Every structure is written in C-alpha cells, then in structure tokens.
Amino acid sequence: MDTRAAAAAVDHRPLSERAALNKEALKQSFLDNLFHTQGKFPALASKSDYYLALAYAVRERLLQRWISTAAEYMQKGARTVSYLSAEFLMGPHLGNNLINLGIYDEAKQAMTELGLNFDELLAQEEEPGLGNGGLGRLAACFIDSMATLEIPSLGYGIRYEFGIFHQSIVDGWQVEKTDKWLRYGNPWELQRPEWAVQVKLGGYTEHRSEEDGTLTVRWIPSRLVSGVPYDTPILGYRNNTANTLRLWSAQAPESFDFEVFNRGDYYGAVMQKMSSENLSKVLYPNDEHEGGKELRLEQQYFFVSCSLQDMIRIMQGQRLPLEHFHEKFAVQLNDTHPAIAVAELMRLLVDEHKMPWNRAWQVTCKTFAYTNHTLMPEALERWPLPLFKKVLPRHLEIIFEINARFLDEVRRRYPGDSARVARLSLIDESGPRYVRMAHLACVGSHAINGVAELHTELLKSDVLRDFYELWPNKFSNKTNGVTPRRWMVLANPRLTRLVSDSIGEDWIKHLDQLQKLEPLAESADFRSHWREIKRANKRALAEVIARRCNVAVDPDSMFDVQVKRIHEYKRQHLAALHIIALYLQLKAQPNLELAPRTFIFGGKAAPGYRMAKLMIKLITGIGDVVNRDPMVRDRLKVVFLPNFSVTNGQRIYPAADLSEQISTAGKEASGTGNMKFQMNGALTIGTMDGANIEIREVVGADNFFLFGLTTPQVYALQAQGYRPHDWYEQDPQLREVIDMIRDGYFSRGDASLFRPLVDSLLWHDPYFLFADFRSYVECQQRVGETWVDTERWTRMSILNSARSGKFSSDRSIRDYTKDIWHAPSVPVELLTEHHVRA
Ligand code: GPV
Known part of the structure; x- marks a missing residue:
C-alpha cells in the first residue's frame, strides 16, 4: 500500500479532530482514551488511569509526526x-512531549477544566x-x-x-528497592x-x-x-x-x-x-x-x-x-x-x-x-x-x-619498540590476560573524543597517549551539553516565562541568545523578579524536603547543593568536612554572624560500594546532630534527599543557589549537573576539573568560586609522596573535624562506624581531600561574604545563566555532526x- 495514500486514508479527520493540537480536541481524546483504552469511567478511574489517558492522547499527536519522519527519511x-x-x-516523557509539541498550557487547561490536578497527573509517570x-x-x-x-x-x-x-x-x-517501572504499562x-x-x-x-x-x-x-x-x-x-x-x-x-x-x-x-x-x-x-x-x-x-x-x-x-x-x-x-x-x-x-x-x-x-x-x-x-x-x-x-594486523602496523611505525607494542595491544598480557575494550574502540573508530577540554587533553597526554601519537588526527574534543528544553523550560517554568518575556523565545533553540540577559543584570527591577523566581522554586523544594526528610528548611537560607552519584572522587565527604567545620565554629562562637545555609545532598551509591554508602551515613549522621542542636539556631541545616533521579533533579536545579562541583582535579571527565545548575542561575564552587574550567571561562573568574589544586599540582604532590597525616597534623581545624568523626560524634558515640572512612583519609586519601581542605574552607568563606550582598549575588546569578549558552547539548551535537x-x-x-x- 502506498504510504501517502494510506496516510490520506487515516487522515480523513485530519488536524482538526483526532490529533488536533488544541484544548478541546485534547479533552475529547483524553475522554476517548479513558473509556476505550483504559476501560474506566471517572468514578472508578485512578490517578494512573487519568495519567495514561492523557499520555495516550498525547501519543496520538506524536504518531503523525513519527510516521511523517519515517517516511521522509526513507524517501530521502x-x-x-x-x-x-x-x-x-x-x-518522564509526558511533560517533555507536551513542551516539544507546544501544547503544555493547553493540556494543563484541558485537565483543569475537567476538574483534574494536572501536576498530580504528571507525577504519576514512573x-x-x-x-x-x-x-x-x-x-x-x-x-x-x-x-x-x-x-x-x-x-x-x-x-x-x-x-x-x-x-x-x-x-x-541507603536501602535499595527494585524499580518496577513497567508495572502499570508504558504508553510511550x-x-x-x-x-x-x-x-x-x-x-x-x-x-x-x-x-x-x-x-x-x-x-x-x-x-x-x-x-x-x-x-x-x-x-x-x-x-x-x-x-x-x-x-x-x-x-x-x-x-x-x-x-x-x-x-x-x-x-x-x-x-x-x-x-x-x-x-x-x-x-x-x-x-x-x-x-x-x-x-x-x-x-x-x-x-x-x-x-x-x-x-x-x-x-x-x-x-x-x-x-x-x-x-x-x-x-x-x-x-x-x-x-x-x-x-x-x-x-x-x-x-x-x-x-x-x-x-x-x-x-x-x-x-x-x-x-x-x-x-x-x-x-x-x-x-x-x-x-x-x-x-x-x-x-x-x-x-x-x-x-595481529594492527600490531604489524605498529611495528612498522616503531621498529624495535616492543614496550610500545605491548602497551597498544588489544590484549593486556602483563598478568592474567584481558581484552582491552578501549583499545578495540580506538582501533576500530575513525574518531575518538573526550567530553571536556581538560579531559581530552588528559586522554591525549595520558590514558590514550600511545594512540594519540599513532593517530593524532583521530582525536578531538566534544564538550558535553544538556538540553535546555528539559532542564530549563520544563523544570523551571517561572524562569522560562521571565526570560521569554524579556528576550523572546528564540533562546530555547539557540541558547547563546541568553546573552541578551546580560544588560538586564543591571536592572534592579529585573533582579528583583529574578530573586522572586528563585525564592518560589526554593519554597517548592522546601515542601518536598519537609515531606521526604521531615526537616523544615528556610527558603531564605542559601541552598547549597551537591547532587550526583556518590563517589570518593566526587568528594561529597569534603563538603561534609566543611559543614562540620562550620558547626564547630558555631559551637565555639554561639553569636557568630553566619548567613543561614541549607546543605542539600542527593545521589545513589552503587550497592556494592561500601565507602560510598558510608559517605551517605556520614552526611545523614551530621544532619541528625546539626539539625537538632539548639545552639545552631537553624543557621545550618543538612538534608539528604533520597532517590535522586531525573524527576527530582527537575525540582532541585531550579532551587539551587550554590552548585558544588568539587571533584579532585583531573578526575571528573566533564560533569553535566554543573551545567544544569548554571543555566538555572546557581553560582558554582568548584575545582579546575572537567567542564568546570569551561564554565569559569565563560562566566568569568569573578563569577565563579574557584578552589583547590590543579591537575598538574595533584600529579606533582602524588609524585613527591603525599602524606595526608602530615596535613592533618598541621591544620588544627582539620584535626578537630576528623577527630570528631573518629570519636563517634556523628554516630551516637560509636567510634568504629566511620573508622574505614577516617583511616582511608588519614593514611591514603587518594583524592586529596586534606590537601584541598584549607582552600575549600576559605573559598566557602568568600561564598558566604558574597551571599550577604544580595544584589551582587543576583547579578552574578543572572550572568551565570546568561552565559550558559555554550552548554546546550544542541551545541555539542552541532560539533559532533560538523567534525564526526x-x-x-x-x-x-x-x-x-x-x-x-x-
Ligand atoms: I565511564 N560517566 C558516567 O556517568 N558513568 C560512567 O560509567 C562513565 C562516565 C560520566 C562522567 O563521570 C562524567 O564526568 C561525564 O560528565 C558523563 O559521564 C558524561 O560524559
């Protein structure tokens, strides 16, 4: 059967009826699907039924595009x-599909007029x-x-x-439960x-x-x-x-x-x-x-x-x-x-x-x-x-x-260099034999890329150095990006409205256009709108925190956020050390002027990664002590928001004031959460690692809180013999912090619980927390001083967002298509x- 003829046949009620992109048509197909797909009527329908009915109504509107796309690609x-x-x-797909179809508001209206809570329906999607x-x-x-x-x-x-x-x-x-995401079916x-x-x-x-x-x-x-x-x-x-x-x-x-x-x-x-x-x-x-x-x-x-x-x-x-x-x-x-x-x-x-x-x-x-x-x-x-x-x-x-064929080529290029042959081989024969998958990928590809400038440089000089010497032209950098549709338009509707009202809607497809916000950073009126939006997003997150963590947090406090997988190299425990240092300061000087801060953590630990699980326990243990201590007088709050996911990320990034990107220099290939925070107006405290470097480059050194060793400094310290215990002995504040953990202050007196963590830091510290501790604490001091200058902070926040254009995944994809x-x-x-x- 001819494709176009078939499409014409099913089209007899074209855009106007079955798949029309307007409110009334949406209502109609929502009701059709409730009856004919879900087999329910309102008295019997669950929220999930309503969600599915809406999802199917939206799916009908996708299929026309899907079929047209397939036909176009095939023909061309x-x-x-x-x-x-x-x-x-x-x-979740539903909200994103509504945004991309351009019918988010219509769908919301349609559901509201049917007496349903639209946000509640969206939340049904697993x-x-x-x-x-x-x-x-x-x-x-x-x-x-x-x-x-x-x-x-x-x-x-x-x-x-x-x-x-x-x-x-x-x-x-952390307790893990299986993710039965297909339990109620998948309409997409x-x-x-x-x-x-x-x-x-x-x-x-x-x-x-x-x-x-x-x-x-x-x-x-x-x-x-x-x-x-x-x-x-x-x-x-x-x-x-x-x-x-x-x-x-x-x-x-x-x-x-x-x-x-x-x-x-x-x-x-x-x-x-x-x-x-x-x-x-x-x-x-x-x-x-x-x-x-x-x-x-x-x-x-x-x-x-x-x-x-x-x-x-x-x-x-x-x-x-x-x-x-x-x-x-x-x-x-x-x-x-x-x-x-x-x-x-x-x-x-x-x-x-x-x-x-x-x-x-x-x-x-x-x-x-x-x-x-x-x-x-x-x-x-x-x-x-x-x-x-x-x-x-x-x-x-x-x-x-x-x-065999590859190594022949290597031998021709480097006669007599058998060490190089062994290093390049697809088979590691230095001990028990292994197939090296990265080598297979390098040999079988015409292009090899890293995901941020520093990362690509380190691939060339270190991890894939021999391949780079062999084929320098195969290598290029493709800095990561994130989609502004999900991470701004869908996640942060308030900010989207303000931005679009100010500079039009072009930025959603051409994120560089956010530059047009720069002059508005000088408008007191715009800054005040900007703050209202952040404050509303923070209130919404505070409600989530109250529900999930049973902790009351103040939306007027600084939201200092670290969300990502739990890993030693990402150093959530460095942030923990800083919180303890602040806590000790408050205990020592109860009347210290300290702008209230809420520390928000989220992230999953691999179920078999014991140290990562202990890091979670440390953070929650600190929260248990700090959140309840009357002497703190609510100036510090520490929460661990469970089950960090895309859905939760959409609530968190828009509500953040400070983005924690504190990995050891040379360890985080790129990071992408760092970009989501920046787009939504958070300022970054970070090391010279991954894409942090490029974020700092575009926002300017004045609008970024930099601390810590650089990659060459880390390498040098490693080479000269790093002895973390010496750093512990030479820094009284660090000593006090570590001793407190060791002695069981955050584990109800159990001095054995955090022993593996403390010992690892004292005697190995493979990620150089102790070497970066002083620099981090001092940098956080500067953060605190900047925060109290509200107008300055807001200006910086606007500039961060305005200069985030580079980090749209549209730019990444343009780079891939152009070069690869x-x-x-x-x-x-x-x-x-x-x-x-x-
Ligand atoms: I390899 N990354 C990840 O999430 N899982 C993996 O198994 C591996 C890498 C991450 C890197 O850690 C990030 O730095 C990077 O931003 C991200 O991949 C996307 O490139």
Whole structure:
C-alpha cells in the first residue's frame, strides 16, 4: 500500500479532530482514551488511569509526526546517526512531549477544566531510569538535541525490565528497592515483534577450507536469544521531527525452546526461556564500572548485535549494498560498553555477508566513532580472556586477527619498540590476560573524543597517549551539553516565562541568545523578579524536603547543593568536612554572624560500594546532630534527599543557589549537573576539573568560586609522596573535624562506624581531600561574604545563566555532526499537511 495514500486514508479527520493540537480536541481524546483504552469511567478511574489517558492522547499527536519522519527519511535515503548506549536516562516523557509539541498550557487547561490536578497527573509517570548517572543522561540529552536539529537518528539500547534501583534512607543508610517501572504499562513505546532478531551466544567455532579454496568460519553457539525492539518516539522541539529510541528486550526464541520441549525436557525448556529473558532483566547499578560479570558482557553484546543487524535490515530494505554501510550510518559508541560492535560488524560483514576482510575493515573503521567518558583507571573496561572466549568465541578470534594486523602496523611505525607494542595491544598480557575494550574502540573508530577540554587533553597526554601519537588526527574534543528544553523550560517554568518575556523565545533553540540577559543584570527591577523566581522554586523544594526528610528548611537560607552519584572522587565527604567545620565554629562562637545555609545532598551509591554508602551515613549522621542542636539556631541545616533521579533533579536545579562541583582535579571527565545548575542561575564552587574550567571561562573568574589544586599540582604532590597525616597534623581545624568523626560524634558515640572512612583519609586519601581542605574552607568563606550582598549575588546569578549558552547539548551535537558524523539535517513535512494542501 502506498504510504501517502494510506496516510490520506487515516487522515480523513485530519488536524482538526483526532490529533488536533488544541484544548478541546485534547479533552475529547483524553475522554476517548479513558473509556476505550483504559476501560474506566471517572468514578472508578485512578490517578494512573487519568495519567495514561492523557499520555495516550498525547501519543496520538506524536504518531503523525513519527510516521511523517519515517517516511521522509526513507524517501530521502537519509544518512543516519546511530547512538549506541547501554544507558538512556530519559526521565518522564509526558511533560517533555507536551513542551516539544507546544501544547503544555493547553493540556494543563484541558485537565483543569475537567476538574483534574494536572501536576498530580504528571507525577504519576514512573520515570524510565534506564541509566546510572551522567553518561546515561547525556545520551538522553543528545537524542533530544538530534531531534530538535532535525538530524536523522536512532538511539539504540537495552529495555531493562528493572532500571536503576529506588533509593530510600533508613536509619541514615541507603536501602535499595527494585524499580518496577513497567508495572502499570508504558504508553510511550510500541513493540515491533516483526523486527525481532536472533543473537547467538557461547559455543565454539569451526574453520573449514571450501573446495574453491576459501576459508569459512562457522560459529556454533550454545544459546540463542531473540531481541525484540520497543520503539519510543523522540520529539524535536516544535518541529515535525520524531526520531526513534529503539530498545531491545531479550526473549526466548520460539524454535529453540520447541526443540528442547520435543525432547521431553519441559523444565529444561522453561529454564532456558528464563535465562534468555534474564539478559535484559536489570541495569547494572555501578556508575564507572565494576567488572567481570558475564551477564554484563552478554548484555553489551546482545544490544550491539541486535542494533547492527537492525541497521543491516534497514539497508537491505532500501536496497543499499553493505559496502556503503558507513555512508548510510554513523555509529557513535557511548563509552566502551558497546565497543564489541567493532568485532560484531566485522563478523556480520565477513562471516555472514562474505565481504573480504580488508573491505570490511575499511567499512568498519569509517562507521564507528568512540567517546571516552572517564580517566579513572579502574573504570576502563577489560574482560578476562577465558570469560570472553566462553561468551564470544568467534569475536575473540576476530579481535586476535584485528590485533595481529594492527600490531604489524605498529611495528612498522616503531621498529624495535616492543614496550610500545605491548602497551597498544588489544590484549593486556602483563598478568592474567584481558581484552582491552578501549583499545578495540580506538582501533576500530575513525574518531575518538573526550567530553571536556581538560579531559581530552588528559586522554591525549595520558590514558590514550600511545594512540594519540599513532593517530593524532583521530582525536578531538566534544564538550558535553544538556538540553535546555528539559532542564530549563520544563523544570523551571517561572524562569522560562521571565526570560521569554524579556528576550523572546528564540533562546530555547539557540541558547547563546541568553546573552541578551546580560544588560538586564543591571536592572534592579529585573533582579528583583529574578530573586522572586528563585525564592518560589526554593519554597517548592522546601515542601518536598519537609515531606521526604521531615526537616523544615528556610527558603531564605542559601541552598547549597551537591547532587550526583556518590563517589570518593566526587568528594561529597569534603563538603561534609566543611559543614562540620562550620558547626564547630558555631559551637565555639554561639553569636557568630553566619548567613543561614541549607546543605542539600542527593545521589545513589552503587550497592556494592561500601565507602560510598558510608559517605551517605556520614552526611545523614551530621544532619541528625546539626539539625537538632539548639545552639545552631537553624543557621545550618543538612538534608539528604533520597532517590535522586531525573524527576527530582527537575525540582532541585531550579532551587539551587550554590552548585558544588568539587571533584579532585583531573578526575571528573566533564560533569553535566554543573551545567544544569548554571543555566538555572546557581553560582558554582568548584575545582579546575572537567567542564568546570569551561564554565569559569565563560562566566568569568569573578563569577565563579574557584578552589583547590590543579591537575598538574595533584600529579606533582602524588609524585613527591603525599602524606595526608602530615596535613592533618598541621591544620588544627582539620584535626578537630576528623577527630570528631573518629570519636563517634556523628554516630551516637560509636567510634568504629566511620573508622574505614577516617583511616582511608588519614593514611591514603587518594583524592586529596586534606590537601584541598584549607582552600575549600576559605573559598566557602568568600561564598558566604558574597551571599550577604544580595544584589551582587543576583547579578552574578543572572550572568551565570546568561552565559550558559555554550552548554546546550544542541551545541555539542552541532560539533559532533560538523567534525564526526557529517549527517545533514532533514526537515520533515507533515504528511497530513501535505494531504490537506493537496
Ligand atoms: I565511564 N560517566 C558516567 O556517568 N558513568 C560512567 O560509567 C562513565 C562516565 C560520566 C562522567 O563521570 C562524567 O564526568 C561525564 O560528565 C558523563 O559521564 C558524561 O560524559
């Protein structure tokens, strides 16, 4: 059937009725869906039913764009970006889709007129938490920006049945609960069983020379898993583009089961089905990696193989020969989690599609580009050879072949330099053997990038130095960004209104336009509006805190916020040391003039990361003491807001006065929370790390609170032999703080509880808290002095926001397309409009 004819047929009630973007039509389809989809009437309907009815009403309005987009791309044979990521931390869809469709206010009106509380309906959505933190959220911001910039793109990942765990705090400790996000159904996805693919795992290989002299390899797997795609539309901001997020769910393949079943092994068949479905069951909750888990390697291979097979299907559907794979698709590897794609594409091209090795290798290298997201050595993925061989025997052979050819090239370039050969090898042979996934990604990609300027420089000079010397032109920097649609328009409607009333709405698509706010920083009237908005956002957050933490916080106090995964390198415990120092100061001088501060923490600890869990306990322990001490007289409050998530982030960033970005210099690849805070007018206290450096560069040194060692200083201190205990002995205030923790002041007298933390700091301090303590405390003193000058603080806040244009993910995506992807925009014509005009 002809696409346009079919669209015309379903269009008989075009924009005006079924999918019209106005209030009355929304009401109508909301009610239709309540009855016909949910099967409920108002007396029986739950809030979730109402949410779903509205979600389906909105979905009907997406589908027209989705179909039009697919048709447009197909007709144009458009070059497509495939973003491969083990994580997509999307956050709730409903509000964002309403914003991008431009019908947020209409929907709110419609629900209100039906007597429903719109915000309550939005809050019903269980957020798809299919990621751990920055890396997964970056993927979400990037697909938003690609849709907004009308770049044909597919996000490929895993449809985890359980996303990142739900965190609650019990007796000051983190407690994890499984995230049953699919419990009430997911209105945003469409299952596409007709595009399911088969994935092989395990087994062995057979090598045969054919009669014509060619060598063929057969992989005889021990297991088969079927990958079923679930598609979610990703809308651009107020355009006609709806790209696709395609997530793979693992299912037992019918035929495979059936064979076992026929042999009479019913339980064996059921077990096999369950073990297949385990593949996409749960997201590994470790940020920055904890290695060696077989299931994790299987997950990575599963989604990568599904995605590459899907791209081949798309090419075949458009009758494109596979020699042109790299012309049709630009495939971005989001860290090394999908790096097995390099070997898998080779296998598909060479083994399954009979392409000569050299040709296939050219295609492969032109297809992939690799983004590195960390400098932490323990986070660089390596798989033990025996494990790798067990799961992916054919891929190990292919990796050996890639490696042999690559190392030949290295030897030609550097004759006699065997140390360099060993350093560059895809196989680590210094002890037990490992496959080095970052090396596979580097060798199989034509472009390699870091995520902030400092990070890229450190990749070139340190972590990937040998690769940089070999191929300097492959390297470039792509500083991260975040989408202003979710992180300003949706999260901060008050600020959005003020900004749009002042400079128009262009900034939402062209964030550099926020510069136009700069002169308004000098208007007392504008500053007072700016403050009112911050104050309203803080009141709203204070209500959340009262509900979740049972602590009353004052919206007029400074909200000093650190939200991110809990990690030693991110140094939440450095902030804790400062709070204790302030507390001691108040105890020593009860009448000290101290502007009231509320310290707000949030973030999840990997369930197996004991030190991180202890850091949470320390923060809550400090809160228990400080919040109740009458001598403090409410000048300090410390809260740990449980379950930091996209949803909670949307409430927190707009309410922050001070953004804590205090990682050890050289450890945080970029950071992205730092950008969300800046956009929403928080000032940053931070180290010379990651994107902090670039934030400081754009806002100006006067509008940024800088402290701490620089990366070269950290390296130098490390080299000369860092002895944290000496720093402890030489700083009386630091000593008092540490002693207090050690002696059980924040653990009800239990002097053993925080021992591992205290001892680690005293004797190792791998992240240089003691070396940065004095500088941090003094910097916080300057923060306090600035805060009391309200007008000055507001000016700085406005300038921070006004100068945040660089950190839109639209800019990041423009950089990627210009230097790496070369994928032109393809504006979409709505099929219905075409029909209506015809
Ligand atoms: I590798 N990041 C993450 O969230 N998880 C990971 O497994 C790895 C990196 C983060 C970095 O820590 C941040 O600095 C960075 O901003 C973010 O990735 C996005 O690039």
